[in-house]
Amino acid sequence: MKNLDAYGRIKRTYPGNDVEEDQRNSSSGEQLHLLDGCVPELNSRLQPSYVIDQKSASNSGKPMEQNFPEMLLILDTETTGLDPLKDQCLEIGAILFSVSSRSTLAQQSFLIPVDENSAEGINQIPASITNLRQPWRKALSYFQDLVDTADLLVAHNVDFDRKWFGREPLPKLFKPWLCTMEDICWPADRHLRRRPSVRDLALSYGVPVWAAHRALTDCIYLAEVFKRCDDLELLIEHGLEPKKLVKALVSYEERQLARTAGFRWNDPVQGAWTLRLSAREIKNLAFPVAPLEPWED
Structure with a gap:
């Protein structure tokens, strides 16, 4: 070594x-x-x-x-499609989470203006709503502050969410990532598939599921799961092992x-x-x- x-x-x-x-x-x-x-x-x-x-x-x-990550930034994106070369991110949700205290320290959700949304049938976000007046640039600046505070970025499908950052207007992110779908092997007594959905993961830990496909909602599910994980530190350590x-x-x-x-x-x-x-x-x-x-x- x-x-x-x-x-x-x-x-x-x-x-x-x-x-x-x-x-x-x-x-x-x-x-x-x-x-x-x-x-x-x-x-x-x-x-x-x-x-x-x-x-x-x-x-x-x-x-x-x-060097163990104490501050997690749980994040999720909603987009107008699947291809970052032609589609756009129109919503970001984020929760700053303390591992040692199992606590939510800050949370944020905001829309980003787009001209059209081909995925409206999934995320239920009309493009017209994203163009209503709101301080999204200031929200994006605060999001960067949350990123700077975090030791580790967490998402349920990192390969999808990560690819939108670094494309205007989103900043590049240079923090390590952990995927709760691919990287963490959840305990066998939760009876989950190897790559569980956010919904199934939440329900397996007794977290009520009330909506889907909005960015902050999925972040809340993950934060609530983490609060219920007595072995969270070990799950994170194992999840960060190179694969x-x-x-x-x-x-x-x-x-x-x-x-x-x-x-x-x-x-x-x-x-x-x-x-x-x-x-x-x-x-x-x-x-x-x-x-x-x-x-x-």
């Missing part, structure tokens, strides 16, 4: 948020072999974070305290093993059961896997 601090973490550097995820190498058929205590250094999300060296990690189940796309090496008769473990067929690699996993998660599998992305030397 290189560049370890006193707590056994590897300090990372990162490019801006406009850099796309590495090109997947789906041709690899090499079986993955990991040495005990070794965590691959390549973070496929291209975000700044601390990678935990398993040899230095505490065996108590408690996360290391130094790589791997392929399950199972026969047709064994395919249920991969499905039960959360692997997806034909997504994103055709003809394969694949999933993004950390080195720790790979060690706990009941079957071997092969990497589909290169590991750093």
